[in-house]
Amino acid sequence: MSRTFNYGVYGVGRIGKVHAAIVREQGHRIVAIGDDAHDAVVVAQEELNARDVRTFNDPTEMARALVGEIDAMIIASHTRDHARHTLPFVKAQIPVYLEKPLTDDLREAFEFVETIGRDPHQLQIGLQRRYDPALLYTKTLLESGVIGEIREIRSVLRDQFPPPPTYRSRGLIIDMGIHVADEAIFFLGEFPNQVWASVHQTKGYNSPIDEGGDTAFVSFTTPSNVVGRLDLSRTHSSGYNNETYIIGTRGTIHTGRFAGYPGPIHVEIWQADGTKHPASKTFEMSYLQGSYPEFLPRFNIAYRRAHQQFREDVESGAPFAVTQNEVLDAQVFVEAAYRSAQQNGARYHLQRFDDLQEYKAACIANGLLSATSTK
Numbered sequence: 268m269s270r271t272f273n274y275g276v277y278g279v280g281r282i283g284k285v286h287a288a289i290v291r292e293q294g295h296r297i298v299a300i301g302d303d304a305h306d307a308v309v310v311a312q313e314e315l316n317a318r319d320v321r322t323f324n325d326p327t328e329m330a331r332a333l334v335g336e337i338d339a340m341i342i343a344s345h346t347r348d349h350a351r352h353t354l355p356f357v358k359a360q361i362p363v364y365l366e367k368p369l370t371d372d373l374r375e376a377f378e379f380v381e382t383i384g385r386d387p388h389q390l391q392i393g394l395q396r397r398y399d400p401a402l403l404y405t406k407t408l409l410e411s412g413v414i415g416e417i418r419e420i421r422s423v424l425r426d427q428f429p430p431p432p433t434y435r436s437r438g439l440i441i442d443m444g445i446h447v448a449d450e451a452i453f454f455l456g457e458f459p460n461q462v463w464a465s466v467h468q469t470k471g472y473n474s475p476i477d478e479g480g481d482t483a484f485v486s487f488t489t490p491s492n493v494v495g496r497l498d499l500s501r502t503h504s505s506g507y508n509n510e511t512y513i514i515g516t517r518g519t520i521h522t523g524r525f526a527g528y529p530g531p532i533h534v535e536i537w538q539a540d541g542t543k544h545p546a547s548k549t550f551e552m553s554y555l556q557g558s559y560p561e562f563l564p565r566f567n568i569a570y571r572r573a574h575q576q577f578r579e580d581v582e583s584g585a586p587f588a589v590t591q592n593e594v595l596d597a598q599v600f601v602e603a604a605y606r607s608a609q610q611n612g613a614r615y616h617l618q619r620f621d622d623l624q625e626y627k628a629a630c631i632a633n634g635l636l637s638a639t640s641t642k
């Protein structure tokens with residue numbers, strides 16, 4: 268480790284406190300905490316034993332006060348506030364670790380990227396799968412060609428429990444779906460060309476917030492004719508479930524089949540003769556003490572690696588690996604899925620362009636954005 272970072276954190280609910288605790292455990296300092304909700308700041312100060320830090324209830328004021336004093340910000344407020352809360356810090360040239368998604372509104376996402384530009388040195392998005400050892404190993408296997416060409420991918424993300432009462436979400440397709448939408452783009456190396464989806468209310472689900480459904484299935488195809496599916500729910504009654512099943516022309520890879528929670532994360536490569544390939548490997552989750560959010564055992568290591576990489580990139584001046592650019596693509600993908608689910612599974616066509624104006628025009632033409640500023 269090189270120098271000690273001074274961090275500010277804005278948005279200190281479940282995950283904001285997790286991030287703060289992680290970077291502190293990694294030897295860095297939290298010097299300021301902020302949240303629109305004063306009560307959240309008070310609770311976080313108590314839980315993090317951080318009563319003497321500076322506190323804020325406004326991100327613009329926080330950025331103005333802390334420029335030159337902090338090395339980085341972590342932003343983990345409500346999804347709908349992410350872009351608005353991040354902008355003052357980006358403008359002050361403070362590197363930001365920003366929780367996913369970029370916002371819950373595609374027009375705002377485009378406007379945000381138009382405002383800050385494509386430069387990948389400004390913010391790293393909290394899409395922690397990009398730093399997860401089992402998933403990175405899976406990516407290496409795919410690149411080695413061990414299962415041939417990819418025919419089909421199925422990514423599963425299922426919470427066991429509903430979100431907390433403080434949570435605000437435009438629906439699980441936008442909110443959770445962004446993780447596996449990005450994972451699919453990352454593994455396939457291509458962007459979907461058609462998307463369709465459905466959302467469901469299953470039996471016996473009681474949530475303190477209304478997300479319009481607790482289970483969703485998102486289907487898609489890609490230009491090279493991969494077929495894919497994202498399975499999302501908040502109802503996996505036996506534990507938090509993240510698995511990815513990829514069928515190639517010469518075999519399959521199954522990463523993270525449910526094997527207890529917390530439990531082992533198997534990366535199984537199955538060959539054409541039905542036997543397991545010797546490069547199959549098992550990774551471990553974290554076995555934690557006390558109380559913790561349900562996602563922490565599975566992604567504790569990934570969050571830690573993401574923060575370490577973030578600091579290394581800040582220090583070396585290297586581009587961040589997952590930025591406003593990657594999350595914008597995932598955001599377009601889930602917007603199409605969300606709209607499809609609202610319209611009985613209507614198929615949406617997607618196109619991606621590096622040029623933002625062309626990209627936005629394609630989203631308008633494909634029915635993902637209105638031509639005017641109404642949503």
Ligand SMILES: NC(=O)c1ccc[n+]([C@@H]2O[C@H](COP(=O)([O-])OP(=O)(O)OC[C@H]3O[C@@H](n4cnc5c(N)ncnc54)[C@H](O)[C@@H]3O)[C@@H](O)[C@H]2O)c1
Binds near residue numbers: 304305435442566
């Ligand atoms: N990358 C991941 O694995 C991951 C996991 C969870 C959440 N997230 C993202 O992080 C963001 C925040 O999610 P979260 O789970 O932390 O939500 P949360 O509901 O716990 O916190 C969000 C906001 O709710 C308010 N709040 C929370 N606790 C409060 C309290 N005790 N009193 C008053 N107000 C309170 C605060 O304004 C806080 O910023 C979301 O955008 C979500 O999508 C990412």
